[in-house]
Amino acid sequence: MNTTVSTSCGFHAVQNALNHPETVEVLLYDVERNDLRLKELIEQARRSQIQIRASGKKELDKASAGVRHQGVIIIHTTDLAKPSLPLEEYLTQLEAVPLLLVLDGVQDPQNLGACLRTAAAAGVDGVILPRKKGCDITATVIRVAAGGISHLSVFEESNWNRVMTTLKNSGLWIVGTDERAENDIYSMDLVRPVALVLGAEDKGMRRLTRKQCDQVVRIPAVGGIHSLNVSVATGIALFEALRQRRALL
Numbered sequence: 001m002n003t004t005v006s007t008s009c010g011f012h013a014v015q016n017a018l019n020h021p022e023t024v025e026v027l028l029y030d031v032e033r034n035d036l037r038l039k040e041l042i043e044q045a046r047r048s049q050i051q052i053r054a055s056g057k058k059e060l061d062k063a064s065a066g067v068r069h070q071g072v073i074i075i076h077t078t079d080l081a082k083p084s085l086p087l088e089e090y091l092t093q094l095e096a097v098p099l100l101l102v103l104d105g106v107q108d109p110q111n112l113g114a115c116l117r118t119a120a121a122a123g124v125d126g127v128i129l130p131r132k133k134g135c136d137i138t139a140t141v142i143r144v145a146a147g148g149i150s151h152l153s154v155f156e157e158s159n160w161n162r163v164m165t166t167l168k169n170s171g172l173w174i175v176g177t178d179e180r181a182e183n184d185i186y187s188m189d190l191v192r193p194v195a196l197v198l199g200a201e202d203k204g205m206r207r208l209t210r211k212q213c214d215q216v217v218r219i220p221a222v223g224g225i226h227s228l229n230v231s232v233a234t235g236i237a238l239f240e241a242l243r244q245r246r247a248l249l
Contacts, residue, residue: 006076007139009069014041016147017074021048023150028055028063030071038072067139083126083153087163090126090153091170098125098172098193099241102163104209105134105200106230112137113144114231115198120148122238131158134200164212167195176205176213177237179226185217190241191248198237201230 008017017024018041027045029038031054045052055063063073083090091098101119106112112135119127135141137156142149157163167174175188176197190196197213199205210216219228219236228236 006137006142007063007065007067008074008076009064009067009072009139009143011037011041011070011072012146013143014072014074015044016150017076018044018048018050019147020150021045021050023076024048024050024074025077026051026053026075028053028060028073028075030057030060031055032057033071041072065139067143083155087126087128087155087157088166088170090155091166091172094125097191097245098170098195099190099238099245100124100126100128100167100172100195101234101238102128102167102174102195102197103134103230103234104197104205105130105203106198107135107200107202109135109138109140110144111135111201111229111231113141113146115234116141116145116152116154117148118231118235118238120145120151122235122242124152124238126153126155128155128157128163128195130160131156133160160206160209161212164209168212168214174212174214176210176216177219177233178204178210178216179218179221181216181218183215183217184220185237185240186220188215188217190244194241196234196237196241198230198234 008014027050029042042052060069060073101124103115172193172195174195197205219233
């Protein structure tokens with residue numbers, strides 16, 4: 001990622017972060033606040049032997065980089081989104097039938113955070129993003145993901161052609177999404193090892209990404225609107241894969 005330090009801002013994000021104390025370096029809180037919810041977070045951090053530091057509003061605003069923090073911020077020990085293994089090696093260690101999410105250039109941090117939260121809820125094995133071709137993992141993304149990022153391995157890759165080749169060589173079927181596709185997602189076998197690809201908000205998948213897909217499907221709509229918000233489309237696609245897989249249990 002472009003940053004080496006991740007922050008979690010606001011009550012909900014901090015609560016989720018404290019559930020994984022091994023990732024937390026320090027909790028910053030507004031010295032002028034004295035409410036019960038903040039006290040409970042401070043006490044939880046103290047029980048986990050996390051460093052706690054009273055701070056002024058100016059310091060908190062700077063640490064949050066403009067994200068609404070509600071007077072409490074966690075600074076993590078490492079970049080939360082940085083996986084422990086390179087993508088190629090990570091794929092060789094996956095068990096069962098892998099399900100990966102590939103986000104080809106999502107620009108909006110709210111959308112990216114929502115996609116990551118959904119991916120965590122669907123139990124995906126990994127998320128792949130193009131380096132410098134979309135939104136970075138910012139404090140806003142972490143906040144919107146609401147703890148989901150702690151359950152994910154997120155890979156930011158520069159060589160996109162190599163990513164697609166690696167996925168194919170690892171036995172994954174690459175399924176792209178496009179509202180103009182002939183076949184819909186409900187006719188697709190998603191029980192096999194799959195990498196689901198969703199594109200940017202305005203343009204969808206890039207041309208070279210689409211070219212590398214083994215199959216392109218659409219999410220059918222019956223109203224006058226045929227395109228969906230990328231985070232909504234991500235949820236539909238991932239949970240259709242989950243539905244098919246659970247039906248076999």
